[in-house]
Each structure stands twice: as structure tokens, then as C-alpha cells.
Amino acid sequence: MSEYFNDVYLSKRHQSIDPIIINSLNRVSPLVWDENLMINSQWTINKIFNAVKPFYNIVSGQTFVLHDQNNNLALLSLYVNKFLMADVNREITRDRNDIQGLLIDTHEMMLHLYYNENEQARSNVSILSSRENEILYWSSTGKTYPEIAHMLNITVSTVKFHMGKIVKKMGVNNAKHAISLAIELNIISHPVRK
Structure with missing residues (x-):
């Protein structure tokens, strides 16, 4: 069945x-x-x-x-x-x-x-760094890793590194899951430009 x-x-x-x-x-x-x-x-x-x-x-x-x-x-x-x-x-x-x-x-x-599970994810997300929040935000808007790297003036491997940390902190399996959970929990904030 x-x-x-x-x-x-x-x-x-x-x-x-x-x-x-x-x-x-x-x-x-x-x-x-x-x-x-x-x-x-x-x-x-x-x-x-x-x-x-x-x-x-x-x-x-x-x-x-x-x-x-x-x-x-x-x-x-x-x-x-x-x-x-x-x-x-x-x-x-x-x-x-x-x-x-x-x-x-x-x-x-x-x-x-x-x-x-959601409370655990929220508490884990509250410890996201500002860079991780930035990468999560731009990923949630549909930007690719190369586009994010160009916007933030960092390498693609650095974007992947931060996304890996986000996935681990949120306790999910992959970046797509991290993005969908972050959207569901309404924890993504627009990055502050310096």
C-alpha cells in the first residue's frame, strides 16, 4: 500500500x-x-x-x-x-x-x-550569524550560489560553506529544506547593508 x-x-x-x-x-x-x-x-x-x-x-x-x-x-x-x-x-x-x-x-x-521540532529549529536559527542570515535570505529569493557570491563579494565555496553551517544549525537535510523551513518559521530577515 x-x-x-x-x-x-x-x-x-x-x-x-x-x-x-x-x-x-x-x-x-x-x-x-x-x-x-x-x-x-x-x-x-x-x-x-x-x-x-x-x-x-x-x-x-x-x-x-x-x-x-x-x-x-x-x-x-x-x-x-x-x-x-x-x-x-x-x-x-x-x-x-x-x-x-x-x-x-x-x-x-x-x-x-x-x-x-519547530521550536528547536527556531532556537538553533537564532544563533545564525549575520552572514548566514544574508546567504539564507538571498537563497530564499532564488539567487544562485554564484549570484550570491558576486553580490557579497565572496567566493562560491564560501557561500557553500555558510549554507552547510545553516543546514547543520537548523537540523535539516539540505539547503532547500533549510529555506522552506526558514520561510515557514518566518525567521528570514532582510540583510542590513553596511
Whole structure:
């Protein structure tokens, strides 16, 4: 299932047309669905279900919905294999409140981890030097390393050196990740010209 999710679902942006997600946006109670789930009682989008049906025999399921205080949508979907439909549906229905509680608890833990990760990144970023801030700023505007080097009257290898320090301080994998995280955290400031 993870191969489908990574290789097909995300790459083709199926989340934008997924009837489960679209229906969940407008509800707070769990959603029972099958391959004929309609969007706005008008359209069915079978290609999402048809893509996984031959491999996993998924024909129905239940999705638990959570809208949080930040207007995020969190979903917990339990897929039902056609060979286990009656038993699994009965158990899901019986344990419905516990499953909803599990979604709430898991989402709270994820928000806590995300918050702590961002706080850690913020505290690490506060120790960026003025040169590192300058390089991060110009990189975030789309400037290339040679362009930044020319603007700051330094070598390209010096720009790369500082970007490496930024990546390390922010605890990310690469420059693109550092730039996107810095933008998300709103920590990039326009360099002061001397």
C-alpha cells in the first residue's frame, strides 16, 4: 500500500480529488464509504479505488475525521478487505469511540512533536550569524550560489560553506529544506547593508 501511496497517490496529487478527503472536509463524524462514494452526491471518482483494488482487495472502509484548532484536517482510514467485510465493520462500529479517541491522541502527539521540532529549529536559527542570515535570505529569493557570491563579494565555496553551517544549525537535510523551513518559521530577515 505504501508503494501506491508514494508512487501514485502523492505524485499524481490524488488527494485533491480523493472522495474520502473531500467528503471529510464537510463533516465531523466518521464516514463509512465504499468504492461508489460520491462527491456532493453527484460524482464518483473510481480511479482512486480502482488503482488499489486489484492488489489489496479494498472495497470499503471507515474514515474517522478530526478538524483541529488550527483548521488542519486529520484522518484515520481503516480499509476493509472484501474477505473480511462483515467482521471488521462490526468491530469498527463497536469500537468507534475508542478509534476516534485514538485519532485525537495521535494527532495531539504529532502536533506536540511538530511544535517541539519547530521550536528547536527556531532556537538553533537564532544563533545564525549575520552572514548566514544574508546567504539564507538571498537563497530564499532564488539567487544562485554564484549570484550570491558576486553580490557579497565572496567566493562560491564560501557561500557553500555558510549554507552547510545553516543546514547543520537548523537540523535539516539540505539547503532547500533549510529555506522552506526558514520561510515557514518566518525567521528570514532582510540583510542590513553596511
